[in-house]
Structures are given as structure tokens and as C-alpha cells.
Amino acid sequence: MTTDPPAVTVGVDFGTLSGRALVVAVEDGRELGTAVHEYTHGVVESALPGSGSRLPPDWALQVPQDWRDVLRFAVPRALAAAGVRPEQVVGIATDFTACTVLPVTSDGTPLSEVAGFAERPHAFAKLWKHHAAQPEADEIVRAAEESGQGWLGRYGGKISSEWQYAKALQVLREDPGVYAAAERWIEAADWIVWQLTGEENRNLCTAGYKGIHQDGGYPDAGFLALLHPDFVDFTAKLEFPLSQLGTAAGKLSAQAAALTGLREGTVVAVGNVDAHVTSAAARALEPGHMLAIMGTSTCHIMNSDVLAEVPGMCGVVRDGVVPGLWGYEAGQSGVGDVLAWAVRTCAPHEYVAEARRVGVSVHELLTRKAAAQPVGGHGLVALDWHSGNRSVLVDHHLSGLILGLTLDTRPEDIYRALVEATAFGTRMIIEAFEASGVPVEQFTAAGGLLKNTFLMQTYADVLGRPINLLASEQGPALGAAIHAAVAAGAYPDIRSASAAMGRIERSVYVPDPARVAAYDRLYAEYRTLHDHFGRGGNDVMHRLRALRTARES
Numbered sequence: 001m002t003t004d005p006p007a008v009t010v011g012v013d014f015g016t017l018s019g020r021a022l023v024v025a026v027e028d029g030r031e032l033g034t035a036v037h038e039y040t041h042g043v044v045e046s047a048l049p050g051s052g053s054r055l056p057p058d059w060a061l062q063v064p065q066d067w068r069d070v071l072r073f074a075v076p077r078a079l080a081a082a083g084v085r086p087e088q089v090v091g092i093a094t095d096f097t098a099c100t101v102l103p104v105t106s107d108g109t110p111l112s113e114v115a116g117f118a119e120r121p122h123a124f125a126k127l128w129k130h131h132a133a134q135p136e137a138d139e140i141v142r143a144a145e146e147s148g149q150g151w152l153g154r155y156g157g158k159i160s161s162e163w164q165y166a167k168a169l170q171v172l173r174e175d176p177g178v179y180a181a182a183e184r185w186i187e188a189a190d191w192i193v194w195q196l197t198g199e200e201n202r203n204l205c206t207a208g209y210k211g212i213h214q215d216g217g218y219p220d221a222g223f224l225a226l227l228h229p230d231f232v233d234f235t236a237k238l239e240f241p242l243s244q245l246g247t248a249a250g251k252l253s254a255q256a257a258a259l260t261g262l263r264e265g266t267v268v269a270v271g272n273v274d275a276h277v278t279s280a281a282a283r284a285l286e287p288g289h290m291l292a293i294m295g296t297s298t299c300h301i302m303n304s305d306v307l308a309e310v311p312g313m314c315g316v317v318r319d320g321v322v323p324g325l326w327g328y329e330a331g332q333s334g335v336g337d338v339l340a341w342a343v344r345t346c347a348p349h350e351y352v353a354e355a356r357r358v359g360v361s362v363h364e365l366l367t368r369k370a371a372a373q374p375v376g377g378h379g380l381v382a383l384d385w386h387s388g389n390r391s392v393l394v395d396h397h398l399s400g401l402i403l404g405l406t407l408d409t410r411p412e413d414i415y416r417a418l419v420e421a422t423a424f425g426t427r428m429i430i431e432a433f434e435a436s437g438v439p440v441e442q443f444t445a446a447g448g449l450l451k452n453t454f455l456m457q458t459y460a461d462v463l464g465r466p467i468n469l470l471a472s473e474q475g476p477a478l479g480a481a482i483h484a485a486v487a488a489g490a491y492p493d494i495r496s497a498s499a500a501m502g503r504i505e506r507s508v509y510v511p512d513p514a515r516v517a518a519y520d521r522l523y524a525e526y527r528t529l530h531d532h533f534g535r536g537g538n539d540v541m542h543r544l545r546a547l548r549t550a551r552e553s
């Protein structure tokens with residue numbers, strides 16, 4: 001007797017450096033096939049594609065065609081790898097880094113693709129890690145404090161330079177022509193869904209966490225006018241009915257079917273954020289269960305039935321992760337990125353040659369060399385702020401620091417000190433939640449950094465708590481596939497789909513009491529440096545940043 005081929009969904013995760021498509025069995029979340037497509041232009045940080053015109057420090061752009069190419073190349077390859085026919089696919093969902101925003105025309109065409117704008121930097125998509133709008137973010141916070149905006153507390157008292165308003169205000173100030181031509185200002189998370197269905201759709205997750213949409217609305221015109229007279233109608237570029245997560249945004253258009261190899265009419269789920277969608281994959285939806293998605297950056301996502309204003313959190317949004325609960329987000333803007341910096345700048349040629357000879361990454365080589373020494377053996381304490389501080393200080397013009405360097409300090413010592421610093425940064429975040437009355441009862445990790453077992457054990461020792469793992473290397477894509485199953489009607493809601501399709505391994509890393517005690521002492525040193533350089537003890541980091549100039553390399 002022939003059995004029907006299994007129903008599957010496709011999850012497409014758009015990360016910072018690449019897009020990954022994953023084919024998943026609806027019945028139990030089995031991962032049947034996957035494919036990755038690296039963005040052709042990667043992260044545009046120094047010079048504009050085409051013209052080559054130089055970009056100032058702290059810029060990070062992306063090219064929308066790179067995202068379309070993920071649909072074109074990774075989706076069909078994932079289907080082929082899974083041995084799945086298009087008619088088995090009952091739904092597709094996407095997730096994106098956020099706040100990755102772009103100016104588009106009313107039909108969704110990116111301005112960077114419109115004649116006359118291809119050489120204007122502000123016409124391009126601003127990646128989440130574009131930190132050049134810090135002055136605008138500082139002004140937004142000042143104006144919100146002075147005018148008593150109630151929504152400021154929902155973001156821990158700060159609005160990030162990474163989010164929609166600071167980035168848009170920077171465009172208005174530096175290229176008003178682009179600002180005026182931008183009929184819509186849209187998250188890439190929604191823009192990619194628009195490419196799949198042919199119609200605009202907006203999700204409540206990015207609107208809430210990155211677009212200051214709280215209690216049913218955006219900031220009012222009176223507040224926006226405080227920032228710039230021409231900013232008064234900015235939210236008109238955002239206004240659109242917001243869709244609940246896990247619902248259908250529409251059906252796959254004929255054009256998108258040709259692009260992806262899927263059937264026209266396949267259900268397309270509402271867009272979502274790479275971090276928030278992963279909670280479903282990790283079965284981390286219940287109150288008090290914190291999920292850390294550890295990659296280029298780290299995002300901390302946790303649901304609660306308690307609403308509190310946690311200092312320095314990225315935001316709290318009703319239904320922001322799952323309907324019926326308050327979804328909290330915190331984060332560290334540089335984690336894998338900070339370690340990549342150490343690999344680029346601290347590893348001597350002989351280390352690179354050794355890694356190649358042994359057949360491991362330089363990350364792995366530095367980790368192996370660093371792992372043996374006792375806690376504190378390197379005599380270093382670092383601040384993990386090379387990409388600024390997202391939580392709890394929300395200041396992207398802070399910078400990194402390594403204290404204790406001597407002539408004996410080795411590259412692996414620096415690498416290990418930075419691993420420890422990122423763990424200390426996570427501990428600061430957990431303590432901020434608990435001090436604000438939002439308990440953190442479970443900690444689960446996901447993301448590319450799980451491959452580093454020493455790093456994960458260090459986190460268990462620094463946090464002093466066991467660490468669960470999301471048992472998938474494709475957390476966001478699996479989470480998206482789960483949302484697609486709900487949107488396609490295979491499950492009544494995200495919770496039941498997560499219970500059936502999600503995967504978690506509990507207490508994979510358990511803290512070692514001796515190392516916990518040793519790290520408590522180092523953490524006290526970290527906190528002293530954190531508060532001194534991050535809370536006004538010495539503003540030297542801002543003064544040094546003001547002296548930085550554009551790279552000529």
C-alpha cells in the first residue's frame with residue numbers, strides 16, 4: 001500500500017552573512033534537507049557596490065538582490081536535498097535579522113534599484129548592525145524623556161540606533177531626497193514576504209520591537225515633530241494593519257513560484273525576526289524560559305506573564321513572540337563578531353598555518369590553545385563592546401577594552417578573555433531581568449556558536465546555571481518552518497506546533513562549582529569596568545570614537 005508523501009514546510013532564515021533554507025516534516029519537525037546561499041555582497045561596510053564610494057565608520061548596508069538570490073538558489077537546492085516535490089510543501093515562512101530596513105517605492109521596489117539612486121548610500125538597506133545613527137538615537141531618547149513618552153519604558157528607557165526611527169531620521173538629515181522618495185520604510189522581514197506574495201504585509205513583531213508600536217499605535221506626530229519638522233508624518237511610511245505571528249500573509253505568487261520552484265498558491269506565513277521565531281524551534285515559549293540565539297550577535301528572547309520595564313532591555317511587546325504573553329528581547333550586538341575580530345587581528349600567521357594544517361578553523365585553534373589554562377590564568381578582563389553595547393547600556397558608541405595585557409599575553413589569552421566577556425555580558429542581562437521582577441528560570445542556547453563547546457561550558461560556569469541546547473543547527477529556519485505549519489493550518493497555534501516540531505536537549509552543559517566561584521571573582525571586575533566606562537565614570541570611549549575617521553583601506 002502506497003502512503004502519501006509527508007507534508008512539509010520550508011523555513012528560510014536570512015542571517016547577517018547568508019540565507020539558509022530548511023525543509024521540515026510537519027508531523028514531527030524532522031529536518032529533511034537544507035541549503036545555504038552566501039550573500040554576494042555580504043555586509044557592505046566600506047564602499048558602495050558599483051560606484052565604490054567610501055562609507056563612513058559604523059555603516060552596514062545590504063543589497064536586496066542578495067536576498068532574492070537566497071529564494072532563487074537555496075530553496076530549490078533544499079527541496080532537492082530533501083528529495084521533496086513542490087506539491088508536498090504546504091507552507092513557506094521566512095525570518096530575518098532585524099532591524100534591517102529599506103526605503104522602497106509603493107510597489108516594493110528598493111530605492112537602491114531605482115534609476116538615479118544606485119549611487120546614494122541612504123538608498124540601500126540598512127543592516128541591523130548599522131550603528132551610524134547613534135546621534136539620532138540619542139536625540140530620540142532625549143525628546144522622549146523630555147516629553148514624557150509612555151512607550152520609552154517598554155524599551156528599557158533607551159531607543160537603539162539599530163532601529164527604524166534613528167535610521168530613518170539619519171536618512172532625512174543626510175539625504176532628504178531619498179527620504180522623500182521612500183514611499184514605504186519597511187523591515188526586510190516584511191519586504192521578503194512581499195516578494196513571495198506580491199502584496200505588502202507587516203508583522204507585529206518587528207513593528208513592536210523595532211518600530212515603537214505599542215498599545216495599538218506608533219508615536220504621534222507631535223513627538224515626531226520634535227525631532228525634525230519633515231519627520232512629522234514618518235509613520236505614514238510604516239502604517240499598515242499588523243498581522244499576528246503564525247498567520248498567513250498570503251499565497252505564493254506566480255512570479256515567486258517560478259523563483260523558488262514551489263507551487264503557486266502555497267501558503268506564505270507572516271514575516272518574523274530570526275531571534276524571536278527561534279523560540280518555537282527550541283520549545284522555549286513558556287514564561288521564564290530565556291533563549292539566547294548566539295551568532296554574529298546574541299539575542300535573548302523570553303516570554304513572561306509579567307509586564308516590567310527592565311533597564312536596557314531591547315523591548316517588551318504583547319504577543320511579540322507568541323500570542324497571549326509579553327515577549328521580552330535583550331541582546332549583545334557583538335558576540336561572534338567580536339571573536340571574529342580576535343581571529344582577524346590577534347592570530348599570527350603561524351596560527352593560521354597550524355589551523356590549516358590541522359584542518360580546523362582559527363576559532364577552534366585559539367579555543368583549543370586557550371581551554372587548558374585555569375580561570376583567570378591569562379590575567380585579563382575584557383569588555384565585549386567592539387560593536388557597542390545593546391543591553392543593558394544601549395550605547396553603540398561604546399567600544400571594546402582588554403585590561404591586563406602584558407608582553408606574555410598570547411592570542412589565545414585574548415580570545416578566551418573575549419569569550420568570557422561575552423558570557424559576563426549575558427550575565428548582566430539575566431541579572432537585570434531578575435532585579436526587575438522578571439524571573440529567568442531556564443536558559444537555552446541556539447545559533448552558530450553552539451559549535452564551540454568550550455564557549456558553551458564557559459557560559460554555564462559564568463552564569464552558574466545549566467544550559468539547554470536547541471537540538472538543531474538551523475534554529476531560526478526550523479522556527480520559521482514551524483510558523484509556516486501553523487499558517488498552513490496543520491496546527492491550531494504556535495505552542496502546539498512547537499511541542500510537535502521543536503527540539504530541545506536539556507542541561508547539556510552543567511556549571512562546575514570551582515569554576516563558578518572563580519568566575520564570580522572575575523565577573524566582579526567586569527562589572528566594575530562595565531559601570532565605570534559604560535555609566536559615566538569616564539567618557540573616554542565616546543571621546544575616542546569622535547576622533548575616528550573613515551577607513552581608507
Ligand SMILES: Nc1ncnc2c1ncn2[C@@H]1O[C@H](COP(=O)(O)OP(=O)(O)O)[C@@H](O)[C@H]1O
Nearest residue numbers: 015016017295296336337340363364447448452
Ligand atoms: N568555532 C567558533 N567559535 C566561536 N565563534 C565562531 C566559531 N565559528 C564561527 N564563529 C562566529 O560565528 C558567527 C556566525 O554565527 P552564525 O550563527 O553562523 O551566523 P549568523 O550570525 O549570520 O546567524 C561569526 O561571527 C563567527 O565569527
Ligand SMILES: O=C(CO)[C@H](O)[C@H](O)COP(=O)(O)O
Nearest residue numbers: 016097098128275295296297
Ligand atoms: O537584533 C536582532 C534581532 O532582534 C538581529 O536580528 C540579530 O542581532 C542579528 O542576527 P545575527 O546575530 O544572527 O546575525
